Amino acid sequence: MIVTAHIDEVRANRWQDGTESWGLVPTMGYLHEGHLSLVRRAHAENDRVAVSIYVNPIQFAPTEDLSNYPRDLERDLALLEKETVDLVFTPSDAVMYPAGFQTAVTVAEVAKPLEGASRPTHFQGVATIVAKLFNIVQPSRAYFGQKDAQQAIVLRQMVRDLNFNLALIVCPIVREPDGLALSSRNKYLSPDERKAALVLSRALKQAQTAFDSGERDAQKIRQAMIELITAEPLARLDYVSVADSETLIELDVIKRKTLFSMAVFIGQTRLIDNMMVETSPV
């Protein structure tokens, strides 16, 4: 397993045999089974697998948790070694954002609501770093988690609009046995908060049950999720959404592929979760 902080070394390895397919799994490190599920999928679908580990400063607002974001490179590398990853790219800020850096990739409409409303500079930071990683690795396929549902939608739009020559593949959310979606930020939770954090997946499950029993009134489903979350004393709701899964426009009536999503503060920790449902064709 090659571990390098240098773009030239990534390229030399990537193009050693130009006919091989490469899968890229971009991460911010502190890897969990969610990340590893992406790595395994990349392995199954490509000759070679590259993983990037980089906590991208420009996708954090000044008030956010950049400096506290959990890091454990040694443990990450051990996990990736076990998955027989070919290449790990661990750049420094100086490599990614050298003096004079001044370019941004911006996706407009789908980056505006939900996470974009709460974190106005977030998706520009994500789109820019991912465009850079795509150009550095030039993968055949790139893997992202459904956990960051809007991120996947924004990046799919970027790939389509800028004609990146790769397939963007979104993999299912991996959950703890009790339902909590895996996240590097779960580490921030105290034992009480860890229990309280189950409101997110419980609210989604409740929404799915309503949906499965025929409820199509989006506002009713939204309202029920809000009530469940606000009943949890340690939770503070950021948003709850029932939206078209492509445009992220809020729905009145659930009609087609629909994304239920939410962001909730549990104590100081902001968690997100989501679920996709699909109405059967009539």
Place this chain on the structure above:
Amino acid sequence: MIVTAHIDEVRANRWQDGTESWGLVPTMGYLHEGHLSLVRRAHAENDRVAVSIYVNPIQFAPTEDLSNYPRDLERDLALLEKETVDLVFTPSDAVMYPAGFQTAVTVAEVAKPLEGASRPTHFQGVATIVAKLFNIVQPSRAYFGQKDAQQAIVLRQMVRDLNFNLALIVCPIVREPDGLALSSRNKYLSPDERKAALVLSRALKQAQTAFDSGERDAQKIRQAMIELITAEPLARLDYVSVADSETLIELDVIKRKTLFSMAVFIGQTRLIDNMMVETSPV
């Protein structure tokens, strides 16, 4: 010579033999010897040459000459056939900007002054289309003319910042025997305007003469250029600049690589021209 409007066909040809190097010459068509000099340079340095012909609507402001921009695809293809170009990409607007398109590439500082000040949305349009063309063709080298000096600087910054895996090569301005820089927009000039248009290259020549004889006061050089241009009745000055050739920051004292540049309306036609000078190391 393959001529295609389809991205898939470009890619199939581009990657037919992955080990070959490709040069890309992006153009808006209505080709002249300036474009052909880029094609010849691309030929000399690459196994294969691709030329794109596309009048990119998003780099024109609503008040500009998009609808009148000269087009002659048949003539362009005949010229490229003679140069034994391998692939010509002639996409439609629907291919480049399909419904729902919403992504932009923005370069900040170097896109602000000069052309960026006169044409505020221009370089976002240029950077976005060129990023798309880079991703569609994935060339080893891409060729641009020094005529559009700021465009070359903006694109070089974009390539560096977004880590495009290619060399950006800037080729010298090609001029008519009397000094007028070649431009597709020269077609707009009446015979009188064609004569008046010589003020641009004359102003630059005068600046170079002053520079060669030791003048290092940027404002004196600027002022002399302004006087020469405003003395021409058919000319209306947009800007004259004596700036650092990397940052495009206006200089007081000429110190290092310096770009003399200008935009001048000759009648209704906006022309640009420039010259790079370099002080010898002391």
